Amino acid sequence: MSLSQETDENLMLRFGRGDGAAFEALYRRHESRIFRYLYRNVRNEASANDLMQEVWFAVAHNAQRYQPTAKFTTWLFTLAHHRMVDMIRRARPQQSLDAVDPDDATAAATLKDRLPADRGTEPEVRAQAQDEAAALMNAVAQLPPDQRAAFLMQAEGELSVEEIAVATGTTFETTKSRLRYARAKLRQLLWEFA
Amino acid sequence: MTSSDEGQDRELLQRYRQASDADPRVPSAAVRAAILEEGRRVAASLSAPNTMEPAGRWKSRRKMSAWGAAAAALLAAIIVAPRFWNDTSPTRATAATNAVIPFNQAARKTESAEASPEPRPVVPVMPVPETRDSALPPSASLLAKAPTLRRAVPPPPPVLIPEQSVEITPLRHPSPSAAPALPPQAANLAQAERIDPVSNYTQRNSGAATPMLSAAAAAGDLVETTQLLDHGALINEQDAAGRTPLMLAVAQNQIDTVRLLLNRGADPGIPDAHGLSPLKLAQQRKFDDIAALLINSGAR
Numbered sequence: 001m002s003l004s005q006e007t008d009e010n011l012m013l014r015f016g017r018g019d020g021a022a023f024e025a026l027y028r029r030h031e032s033r034i035f036r037y038l039y040r041n042v043r044n045e046a047s048a049n050d051l052m053q054e055v056w057f058a059v060a061h062n063a064q065r066y067q068p069t070a071k072f073t074t075w076l077f078t079l080a081h082h083r084m085v086d087m088i089r090r091a092r093p094q095q096s097l098d099a100v101d102p103d104d105a106t107a108a109a110t111l112k113d114r115l116p117a118d119r120g121t122e123p124e125v126r127a128q129a130q131d132e133a134a135a136l137m138n139a140v141a142q143l144p145p146d147q148r149a150a151f152l153m154q155a156e157g158e159l160s161v162e163e164i165a166v167a168t169g170t171t172f173e174t175t176k177s178r179l180r181y182a183r184a185k186l187r188q189l190l191w192e193f194a
Numbered sequence: 195m196t197s198s199d200e201g202q203d204r205e206l207l208q209r210y211r212q213a214s215d216a217d218p219r220v221p222s223a224a225v226r227a228a229i230l231e232e233g234r235r236v237a238a239s240l241s242a243p244n245t246m247e248p249a250g251r252w253k254s255r256r257k258m259s260a261w262g263a264a265a266a267a268l269l270a271a272i273i274v275a276p277r278f279w280n281d282t283s284p285t286r287a288t289a290a291t292n293a294v295i296p297f298n299q300a301a302r303k304t305e306s307a308e309a310s311p312e313p314r315p316v317v318p319v320m321p322v323p324e325t326r327d328s329a330l331p332p333s334a335s336l337l338a339k340a341p342t343l344r345r346a347v348p349p350p351p352p353v354l355i356p357e358q359s360v361e362i363t364p365l366r367h368p369s370p371s372a373a374p375a376l377p378p379q380a381a382n383l384a385q386a387e388r389i390d391p392v393s394n395y396t397q398r399n400s401g402a403a404t405p406m407l408s409a410a411a412a413a414g415d416l417v418e419t420t421q422l423l424d425h426g427a428l429i430n431e432q433d434a435a436g437r438t439p440l441m442l443a444v445a446q447n448q449i450d451t452v453r454l455l456l457n458r459g460a461d462p463g464i465p466d467a468h469g470l471s472p473l474k475l476a477q478q479r480k481f482d483d484i485a486a487l488l489i490n491s492g493a494r
Contacts, residue, residue: 015233018241023233035221036214049225056229060236133213140210155210183203190206 008072016063023063027056030073033156034080040140040152041084051087055080070166077157078167081149132190139189147182150175405431411439411455414448419455429460436467444472449484462493 003011003025011029014022034055039048058079066075140148146168153164165175220226407427410418419439423429430438440460443451452472456462465471473493476485 015237016240018237018239020234020237023237024230027229027233031226032220036217036219039219045219045222049222052221053225053228057232060229060233063236064240132209133216136210136213137217155207156214183206186206186210187202190209 009068012063012066012072013068015060016066023060026059026072030076034076037077037152037156038080038084040137040156041145041149042088043141047087047091051080051083054083054087058083071159071163073157074159074163074167077153077159077163081153081167084149135190136186139186142189143182143185147178147185150178151182151186154179405433405439407431408433408437408439408442411448411451412442412446414443414446414451416450416454419451423458429455429458430464432464432466434467436465438464438466438472440464441466441470441472441475444476444481444484444488445479447479447481447484449481449487452484452487456487456491462488462491 003021006014006022006025008026008029011022011026015026035048035052038051038055039045042048042051055076059076140151143151149168150164153159153167154161159167161176161179162172164179165172168175170178221229405427407419407422407429408431410422430440432438437445438460440452440455440462441464443455462472465474471493473485473488476482476488
């Protein structure tokens with residue numbers, strides 16, 4: 001079985017036995033979703049890069065202790081969430097996650113320019129799709145931090161409510177409530193945009 | 195939550211994922227390279243089963259060093275301790291060597307021993323048969339049970355005893371000028387102690403003295419035995435228990451020495467103080483080859 005067909009858990013176990021290629025395959029598989037989760041939470045590319053390195057170093061250094069009792073993605077997002085909270089508390093204890101980094105305030109606006117053009121052939125369709133994506137990202141950025149983190153875990157990591165509760169250290173009901181409020185707010189924002 | 199809400203949630207997630215997948219934002223090349231490099235480094239360390247943590251290696255080295263130091267200390271104690279035993283136990287010296295000398299010689303011997311910087315020669319130490327161990331002091335018994343050659347017994351502290359208690363064997367070479375050249379080891383010893391080398395081969399006291407020939411024979415030292423015989427050592431000299439060098443060589447199963455002594459004229463018929471002959475001793479201990487040798491030499 002090639003590495004691309006292995007489950008995350010098997011790749012992690014292989015890496016724990018010294019298989020460097022398994023680690024690389026695992027990283028390539030989850031690179032984008034973890035980075036986007038970090039970036040959309042901290043909304044600063046440099047901080048997201050720092051966190052990315054911390055998270056994957058932690059993955060590497062804890063490989064021998066990894067036990068496949070839960071999904072690898074749950075463990076990975078747990079690590080990412082804890083690192084992110086630690087960094088925010090350490091660097092900006094008094095600043096909310098909602099404070100927009102002035103260097104990155106145009107992130108949502110510039111996203112429109114980076115969207116691919118193959119989603120529609122007509123210029124009007126393409127412009128509308130870009131506008132909707134930018135509006136959606138703006139709406140996500142406006143969510144409260146806890147709701148945003150829960151929503152991004154669900155949207156990027158495809159974690160279940162139970163897994164999000166484990167990763168964020170909250171109860172199932174609290175997590176369910178946060179997700180419900182997050183989706184409701186996003187729907188409202190998108191409806192207003194439409 | 196109604197089914198309509200669930201449908202809207204699914205649609206919302208789908209729209210978000212489409213927008214997110216379209217975002218080409220990725221980690222910087224430097225971060226990616228650092229992560230992958232770290233993964234390779236960790237994998238390499240995990241794949242080496244004998245690789246230990248630095249602290250573990252250090253602990254292991256420290257443990258080895260501690261054992262090495264302990265072993266060195268033990269070895270030093272084994273080497274050095276017997277010298278102190280010899281220097282502090284006059285009874286041991288009396289029992290294990292024949293170095294008890296008259297009072298007037300003792301003074302000269304002490305002076306020369308202090309003045310002589312030369313290392314002491316290696317000579318065989320005669321193992322005393324077990325039957326005699328009970329008669330010896332504990333330290334002498336320990337020495338007697340040592341079967342191998344060891345460092346020369348340091349000059350025992352002179353035991354000052356009255357002249358009349360010392361029995362001196364008549365010298366074969368009463369004049370030093372008439373004596374042949376000494377073997378090197380004996381010469382060194384003689385020079386160190388400044389006593390008559392010939393008399394040193396043969397003198398003994400009335401205690402459990404051990405002439406050098408008996409010591410060499412018991413140790414199976416053919417060279418030393420030959421040299422001592424060449425220089426006049428008495429081949430049938432008996433110790434206090436009546437044991438000849440031949441008897442002691444038999445007791446230690448030194449068949450080559452037995453053969454040498456017989457060829458040099460040793461009398462196989464001299465029994466010890468208990469009436470035990472060399473042949474009987476060899477037969478008791480099942481030394482069949484030695485027994486045959488003794489029988490061929492006329493022993494009964």
